[in-house]
Amino acid sequence: MAVHLHDSEIISVQGLGVQGRAVRYQVKMQRVAYVNDAGTFVTFTLPLPGLRTDLSVTEEVVERAMYFLVDRNQSLAASVELLRELYQVETSPSALERWKTAEAEKLPSVGEIVQRLNEKKR
Numbered sequence: 001m002a003v004h005l006h007d008s009e010i011i012s013v014q015g016l017g018v019q020g021r022a023v024r025y026q027v028k029m030q031r032v033a034y035v036n037d038a039g040t041f042v043t044f045t046l047p048l049p050g051l052r053t054d055l056s057v058t059e060e061v062v063e064r065a066m067y068f069l070v071d072r073n074q075s076l077a078a079s080v081e082l083l084r085e086l087y088q089v090e091t092s093p094s095a096l097e098r099w100k101t102a103e104a105e106k107l108p109s110v111g112e113i114v115q116r117l118n119e120k121k122r
Contacts, residue, residue, distance in 0.1 A: 006033035006043050013051055014089050015058040022088030029053060055099065061089055062099055069100055 008030045015023035033043045050059050064087070068079040076093035083089040108116070 001034055001036070003032050003034045006031040011053060011056060013053065013056050013058060014061060016060045016064060016089065017087045025051075025058075027051065027053065055095075057089070057091075061087075062103070065091070065096055065099055066103055069096065 008028050010026055010028050013025040013027050015025060017023050027048065029048075030046050031043050032046060033041060036042050045053065047053075051057075052059060052062055055062065061083070065079055065083060068074040068082055069076070074082065076096050079096055080091055080093055083091060
């Protein structure tokens with residue numbers, strides 16, 4: 001099975017600024033394509049480490065937003081304001097809610113945590 005370049009697009013990604021100066025990256029997203037064993041044409045975007053291209057931000061921005069929301073227990077609106085004032089990152093409360101939900105879905109369930117703790121006791 002051979003993988004070939006399919007197409008590309010340039011997106012703008014927000015990063016954390018330094019001393020109130022925002023960082024904006026222009027990133028070329030490369031899509032590749034192949035024909036799978038069933039004969040279906042499949043395309044996908046190559047991942048870029050440190051970037052959340054689905055959200056148009058860096059991993060640092062998501063981590064900082066989660067810090068404000070979870071560790072500091074800030075409201076969505078306050079977290080949006082902090083990101084804007086401190087780092088000039090533009091987002092919305094609804095976007096932060098989606099980010100928080102997506103990050104929470106990656107975590108193990110309560111049952112899985114209990115199971116892991118029980119396994120460690122043995």
